[in-house]
Structures are given as structure tokens and as C-alpha cells.
Amino acid sequence: MRRARVIALFASAVLAAGGPHAGFAQGLSVGGFLQTRAELPAGADLDFSGGSFSRMDLALDLHGEAKPGGNIRLYGEALFRESDLPVALSSPAELSSYATLHPMDFRLVEAYADLYDFLVPRLDLRLGKQRIAWGPAERVGVVDFLDPYDLEDPWSFGARIPSIAAKLSMSFASLRIEAVYIPTFTPALLPHDASSLMPAPAVELPAPDVWSNATLASRVSLALGTFDIAASYLYGRQSLPAVTGITGFSAAPPSVDIAVRLQYPRQHVAGLDVAGDLFGLGVWGEAAVFWPDYAVVTDMRGIGGTLAEERAAWYAKGVLGCDYTFPGGLYVNMQYSHGFFNEAAREDLNDYLLLGAEWRLPGGVVKLGPIGAAVEVDDWANIGNAWALVLNPELALYPMDNAEIAAGARWIAGSGSTSFGARKEENAVYMRVRLSF
Amino acid sequence: MRTHARVVMAALFGAALAAAAAGPVFAEEALTGAAILARVDETMSAPRDQVVESTLVLIDRDGGRKERTLQMLQKGANTRMVRFLAPADQKGISVLSLPDGSIYLYLPAFKKVKRIASHVKNTEFAGTDFTYDDMEAKRYSEFYTAELVRAEADNYIIALAPRQAGASEYSKLLMWVRKDSFVPIMVEFYDAKGALARRMRSERVEKVGRYWVAREREMENIARGHKSRMIVTSMKFDSGLSDDMFTTRALER
Numbered sequence: 001m002r003r004a005r006v007i008a009l010f011a012s013a014v015l016a017a018g019g020p021h022a023g024f025a026q027g028l029s030v031g032g033f034l035q036t037r038a039e040l041p042a043g044a045d046l047d048f049s050g051g052s053f054s055r056m057d058l059a060l061d062l063h064g065e066a067k068p069g070g071n072i073r074l075y076g077e078a079l080f081r082e083s084d085l086p087v088a089l090s091s092p093a094e095l096s097s098y099a100t101l102h103p104m105d106f107r108l109v110e111a112y113a114d115l116y117d118f119l120v121p122r123l124d125l126r127l128g129k130q131r132i133a134w135g136p137a138e139r140v141g142v143v144d145f146l147d148p149y150d151l152e153d154p155w156s157f158g159a160r161i162p163s164i165a166a167k168l169s170m171s172f173a174s175l176r177i178e179a180v181y182i183p184t185f186t187p188a189l190l191p192h193d194a195s196s197l198m199p200a201p202a203v204e205l206p207a208p209d210v211w212s213n214a215t216l217a218s219r220v221s222l223a224l225g226t227f228d229i230a231a232s233y234l235y236g237r238q239s240l241p242a243v244t245g246i247t248g249f250s251a252a253p254p255s256v257d258i259a260v261r262l263q264y265p266r267q268h269v270a271g272l273d274v275a276g277d278l279f280g281l282g283v284w285g286e287a288a289v290f291w292p293d294y295a296v297v298t299d300m301r302g303i304g305g306t307l308a309e310e311r312a313a314w315y316a317k318g319v320l321g322c323d324y325t326f327p328g329g330l331y332v333n334m335q336y337s338h339g340f341f342n343e344a345a346r347e348d349l350n351d352y353l354l355l356g357a358e359w360r361l362p363g364g365v366v367k368l369g370p371i372g373a374a375v376e377v378d379d380w381a382n383i384g385n386a387w388a389l390v391l392n393p394e395l396a397l398y399p400m401d402n403a404e405i406a407a408g409a410r411w412i413a414g415s416g417s418t419s420f421g422a423r424k425e426e427n428a429v430y431m432r433v434r435l436s437f
Numbered sequence: 438m439r440t441h442a443r444v445v446m447a448a449l450f451g452a453a454l455a456a457a458a459a460g461p462v463f464a465e466e467a468l469t470g471a472a473i474l475a476r477v478d479e480t481m482s483a484p485r486d487q488v489v490e491s492t493l494v495l496i497d498r499d500g501g502r503k504e505r506t507l508q509m510l511q512k513g514a515n516t517r518m519v520r521f522l523a524p525a526d527q528k529g530i531s532v533l534s535l536p537d538g539s540i541y542l543y544l545p546a547f548k549k550v551k552r553i554a555s556h557v558k559n560t561e562f563a564g565t566d567f568t569y570d571d572m573e574a575k576r577y578s579e580f581y582t583a584e585l586v587r588a589e590a591d592n593y594i595i596a597l598a599p600r601q602a603g604a605s606e607y608s609k610l611l612m613w614v615r616k617d618s619f620v621p622i623m624v625e626f627y628d629a630k631g632a633l634a635r636r637m638r639s640e641r642v643e644k645v646g647r648y649w650v651a652r653e654r655e656m657e658n659i660a661r662g663h664k665s666r667m668i669v670t671s672m673k674f675d676s677g678l679s680d681d682m683f684t685t686r687a688l689e690r
Contacts (some may be wrong), residue, residue: 031525031528031659033525052599073672073690114690116690123682124686130549131546131550133548136551136552169686171684171686176685176686177522178487223539225537226538226539228552275551275552276552276554277552277555278554280554280555280556281554281556282552282553282556282557283554323554323556324556325556325557325559327606329558329560329561360561361562398564400503401504401524401526402505402524402525402526434534436524436525436526437525
């Protein structure tokens, strides 16, 4: 009920604006998009005979922006999404429930206020729910560490959920200093099948006090010639849980049970990133060193073993990337990543090569791509059994302004022991239509 | 780095091409190609700053049309910000070009300012016929040498060649320059094989205040048969734009 009220309030506020330059505030504008997506799974054997969609939803995005004064800007964005997949009923009474038959999801994507020249000139404050995107890498950035992951669709692994935060930015010519305070910890949104992958864990969220929840971060960036360089630091929590306890016990001897404890440990992270132009080639790099602040306690005393405690060691991740546009408009992009978003221990870090290509035909009506390819290698010494490949070709049409019709496919090959290879069942074709307004 | 198009938008987006009304009139025979090009540069960068809003109409070979609305802020000859105001799916896309040649792009969907490497500069910008490089504000003289080809009754015709061999994808530019205002009313771009690749025309050239203005400009891609027509809807000169309006900070606002 409360959610419905929020939705109604937001929709009323946005729609009441009536369009650009209408309403109470000068510079008020609204926009958004309507998007429908459908995905047909093919399974590991590329068999479409199942015929049922694994995803079919309709989303309405509304965003509004107001500039009530020269130094104030307000922005809000909400997403309403209704799933049209067949639902499983637990009782016939649910046939009378619209909410059951048409499950709807509401997200307040962003809602913030910008106060420019706040207190002193060139000091800006952004307050509210906001996306804080740091670093030049695409999707696999290691210094984009502030917002929690949005893994609802695990194949959108670059997606983040904006944080409710206060961000101060101070600019002096080409130097920029940012400081961020996020008062509340929010864990990553996991894929719908995540719980089935975990061995009946006990997940502990941080204590609900101010200090346990807080994240502090800062970044200093500088333009030097044809390069932009930045250093960043974070003291906060991992948005993905880590195993901090393994307990062996025997509830019904002689069988042995294992209890796993998951927590969101605190960590210090120091990052460095650079982006620029090297002989016409776009190049970028990111590196981050993580110092996790937790220990894994393994207690096997209940089954005749010992108690051991091992502190988590520091580890480093990195990304190197480059891109180029060939005559004729073919754009290619290549990124090498050591460590993926879900890898948070030195021994878990694997190597990934991500390739992207995009070619928009002259006139911009047809776009081939992004043709994505990802190669994962878990063990170079045993590469024959520790590799995976993902191909993701897409074709998009833009028949008129504000309209996009896209169709694509996802094909996964490789060893089931790899992150990508373990999802071979998720081969699929999909279609997306988006109309912006 | 290719520089062919850097100067094109100085003429296109810098629709408020300006010349001091009371400027000296050179005797025709005294002007060399280089002097004419210098006057063109003076004309284009005469205002201390300018704010121009334009409608950009994209016309395909079959006559199909698409419209974009742009706002351009320029300070001096080589600092410029271009922002898309419409259509909805491109609204907010902004490009900042700075005197040192740096170009930054802001894509609202990604909430990120991105430095553009020079390879991108010659690609289409947001579905238009213009390139990222076109978004830069530059002086012709920095990148081209000029020779007078001939003088007509109302125009000079000068040939421009890249100062740096291989620096441009064009081997030559031919420019028609009005004698009374030094506004280039037509520029032809010839590719490496000497074939005509693009043609830019200026129309409705008139004086607004102290400055000469081309209210309409059209860029034609000869091979594709595609045109982009830019129609100025509003303009303001010398309003005292501050340097702070040409920063990555301003790009995100």
C-alpha cells in the first residue's frame, strides 16, 4: 500500500510537470522511456523447443529535472516494471489478485539535489540517491567501487544500484577533488538463483548503527596533457558477501553437516586510474588494491577437527583497455581484466579478455553490435579445462527518432568450472524495443 | 590526428560568424590566400563569446527527415560546449572541446564524463553528419595553408591544403569567401583521391549587431546523398560567459 502511494505520488509529480518548461519551476523538464524485453532460453544444447520465455517484461521509466534556481538542480528517476511471465499459483484465490498475476517492481533509480557553489565557489554538493561512477573502464571497472552491484540480470554485470549519499566536489581548473559519505550499507542485489547456489548460509548484515553502515571515499583527479589521472580511496564494505565462518557439526551422527557464515566485511581500497590518447588510440587502465578486514574461522571441533582462523590477505585487481574506430565507422574495444567483480580473494582472481565491436551504418538507422565476446581463463597451466567463451551479437534498428528495436543472442562455451562456463544453460536469444520520450 | 573537420564546425556550429562591421577593407589585389583565410578566422572568432541554439535537420537520400535541437556555447576561437536538447533519446549528450585539443563527452545514461581519443574524432556524432572533431572550435589557419585560386565579383575562392601531410583525410578544401564579410559561403572537401566528399553551404548571411551571421548552413555528404541543415533559432553575443562554463564540471550540470 505504501509502495503504491509512493508510485502514485511520483507519477503525479512527474506528469503534472507536463513537459519542458512547464509547471512551477523554470527549466522543469520530464522524459523517460517505455521498454519491453523478451528472452527465450535455448539451454546448453541450443534447444528452443521449451518455448517459454525466461524473461518478458514491460518497463516505464520516468525522470524529471528542475532548476528552481541558478545553483540548484533537482533530479528524480523512477522505474516501473511489470513482468508478464506465467506465474505459479499457490491457491486458486490468487486468481483474484492482480498483484499476483501481474507482478510489478518499482525502483527509485535516482533522486538527488545538486547545490552548486555550495558555501564557497566551485564546491558542489550532491545529496540523495545517486550513481557515483568512477573510472574509465566499461563494465569491468575496479575503481567503480562505491555503488553496490545490480546482479538481478547476471549478464548485466556492469550494472550498479545508485547509493543514498552525500558527495562533495571541489574543482580547481583541471584538478577535481571528491569526497563521498554513504551512511547506509546496501548489499548487492543478487541473481534470483543465487540462494540455490549457496550451501544454506547464514547471512549477516552489518549492525544497524551509523558507524557499522558508513562508507567513506574520496577521489582526486587531474588532467595532464592528453591523459586524465585519478587516485581514489574507500573505506567501506564489500557489497557481495564473503565466507567468514565454516562450522562442521554432526546433528545425526555419523553424517556431517557444514554451516557457512556469510558477512559483508569492511575493506580498505586504494585505486588508481588513467585514461587518454596514445597515438590516436584510446587507452585506459585501472588498478585497485583491496585490504579486506576479516578472518575466516573454520571450526571443525564438532566433528573431531580443530579450530583455525585465517585472516584474509590483500589482493589487487586491474583492467587495461583500448579502443579504436576504423575508417568506415567500425568501433572496436578490448579490455583485459585481472579479477572479476565477484572475485574477492587473491587465489580466486582469474583473467578475462573482453572484446566489443560496434558498427553503425551511415545514417545511423542500423547498428550491428555491440558484438561482445568474453574469454575467461582460470588456470593458464590447465587452460584446456579452465576456459570459457561468451558471444553476444546484437542487431539494432533505429527506424525513427526515439525508437530502438534490438535483437541479439548469447552463446556460452567452455569449462563448467569457470564463472561463465557454469552458466552454459543460459544460452538465449532476446529482443528489446525501447521508445524514448 | 586528423584535423580535416576541426574547422568545419567552426563555421557550422559557430553560426554566429562575425566580422567587425567597421573593419578595414583590403584591396582585392593585396590579399593573398593566407590573408583571406586569416580574415575568415577573424570573422569566425570575432565575438568574445556566443550562445547559439539551432535546429539540425538531417535529410536522407529519400527526403526522410529527422530533427535535433542543439545549444552551442563558445568562448574565443577554441573553447566550445555543444549540448543536445532534443530528441529525447539524445537529450543531455554534451561535448566539450578545449584549447589544448582535448574533447570530453558526457552521456547522461552513464553518468560519466569521458575523454575522447582522437580516433573517435572523425566518427559521426550522435547520428548526425558531423563528427566529434567537428564539435571543436578551431581556426582554419592552424591546420591549413591557403592559396588564392581566383576572385569573382562577390567572392574569393581559395584552396586549402593540410599543413601536415597525412594529418587530414582530405587532400584539399576549396572555399568560397564573401568579399564583403569574409564569411565562407561554401566549402568543398576533397578526399585523398581528389574526389569531392562533402560540401558545406551557408545561407541567409546577414549582419546582427556588430557581427555577420549565417542563419542557415548545410553540410552534404556527397557519397551518401545525406544532408544536415542547421538553422539558427536564437543567438546571443558577448554575454560574458565565464571560464567555469567550459569545464568537465559544467559538462555534467
